[in-house]
Amino acid sequence: MNDYQRIIDYDFSDTVLDDKLVVKFKLKKTFTEDQFISLFSPKKGERFIIRTPDTKSSIIGIGYEATWLLDSNDFLTSFDNSSVLSGFEELKAQVTFLEIDEHDSEYFGIYGGVSDGKNKNSQEWVDFSDTSFVVPGILAVFKDEDVYITMFFNMKEEKEFAELWSERISFLNKLDDKNEISNEPKISVVREIYPELWQENIRTALLKIEKEELKRIVLSRKNLILLENNTSLGAITKYLLSKNRYFIAFESKKSVFVTTNPLISLDYTDDDLKAKLYLKKENLFNNDYSIMFDEKEIIQEYKNSFDSHFDCEFNVYDDKTLMGKKLDVYSVLNSRVEDAEKAIKALSLLYPMPIIKGYPENVAKKFLDDNYNVGYGFWYSPFGYITNNLDAKFYTCGNMMVAQNNMITLFTSILLSKDENYNDVIEKSNRIVNSSLKLFDH
Known part of the structure; x- marks a missing residue:
């Protein structure tokens, strides 16, 4: 048998x-x-x-x-x-x-x-x-x-x-049927969504950084992709696994979103609570990466917040974990928390994410509210699970795409900081978009 x-x-x-x-x-x-x-x-x-x-x-x-x-x-x-x-x-x-x-x-x-x-x-x-x-x-x-x-x-x-x-x-x-996945998605058209607004926001943000009103800010960008045929979850899974990428893909009704490479995450297992603040940002579909920030006060802010909400001391240490072919480096906030329900509530301390949106946080928030009211959905938000034992793992949704049949919205972001100029920012963002399009053999 x-x-x-x-x-x-x-x-x-x-x-x-x-x-x-x-x-x-x-x-x-x-x-x-x-x-x-x-x-x-x-x-x-x-x-x-x-x-x-x-x-x-x-x-x-x-x-x-x-x-x-x-x-x-x-x-x-x-x-x-x-x-x-x-x-x-x-x-x-x-x-x-x-x-x-x-x-x-x-x-x-x-x-x-x-x-x-x-x-x-x-x-x-x-x-x-x-x-x-x-x-x-x-x-x-x-x-x-x-x-x-x-x-x-x-x-x-x-x-x-x-x-x-x-x-x-x-x-x-x-299960043993060798059902080949056909109709792999091919790009027909790529269009920028509100390019003038995005470019003007870059110029305005760089000016604020030059005046030292902002230390850094992350601006979002959206591209519309039309495919020759409908995409499929099977084809997406096959591609990303062949590249040994870690990712999340979730369907709801007529849509699917795909994201990878968390920048912050929550892990609660056997009364051990860890909040991981990733210091490296990898691109969605290739191995390009850059260090996002070096402000130690942000990590201290998180530690102070966790200490006050849990009435216990959180240790902070750097960790190195081999993920795929590169070395990810991140800081970890760690403590023992026996109240599982309270531990899961730590999600409220991690999100929304000032590490991602900009610094100082209040200045970055006002800039984004005034200049680009983008719908974020699961973008920059936690996705994961809670088990029967009330252990939990959640991962940040970074750069991503949302697909409806043959229409894809590609969400990418670009970090602006000191000593950058407009042309370099545009070129770097274009590289991020083009590498993401490799999913469709572009």
Whole structure:
């Protein structure tokens, strides 16, 4: 009996089935992430993949069985995430867990991100206007030589469990099919969105830096890309994995966003809380990089904020982690926090991100509010997950794209600081845009 058949024929006769059921099993990795995602094209709009930089694993979710749409202010301004955690705790209380195979970690949880909350009228972010978290029907974690599967069942459906089980695991019979991903996206047209405004903002910001009103600022840029055919999550996944990139891609309704390379992140595991402030900014689709800042007072600001909110001392140290082919260097704020719900609320201390938007923060904010009211959505905001154990990992969404069928909005940013001139800034930004277009073989 092969590895799939023992799962297909599993005997549930001795299992007590409550309102909600979570079943866990393990498979040998005989198929790729992009092949797995492509099996579920009918679920377009309800899929995601998180290729994590810390564990080198890939987390794939298929089918959103439970969804929370929430107020972004709970996360961004009030040191509060109680709305999502209370909903998740209520769900967990109804769940029966069954392990066909033992997993090496807890993967069942809620997955999603915090939207900017001020982009209701932004066309690009229409499908991502709310802070949203989901429980996937099928969760597949690709790690080393194994794939850890976690399946969530809502037992209130008017079907026998045997029928539900048969339907949900039907993909097992298709895993070994060599389904090639066709229609890889090709660019038809690339257009700048509001180029005059963007260029004038560069000139104005450089003048403020020259006058020492600003120390640095990050300006956003948007390009519209029209493709000859529709893009696909499978094609995007295949490309980025072939480049050994870590990334996040999340679908909602008719849209998908893709981002990579976090600049700040939160990790809470076994009562150990770490906030990681990345000092290096890599481009979305190549290995170009630059050091973003050297202001030690920013790290001190974060430390003071964490110390005051948690009534404990946070250690600060530099860490070096090999990610891909280059060495990322970042500062880590670390302390032991036994209150899991409070630890997750640290998201409110990390975002929005003054490290990204500019410094001094109040001057940069006023400049951006006055000159370019861009809809940010998940851009510069946290995306990640909270597990059944209330461990959590969140990653910043840096440069990214949002796709709707054959129309892509590419979001990039450029850092302006002392001793830079207009032509150099334009040239550097153009390089960032052009390298991002390599995703489409441009």
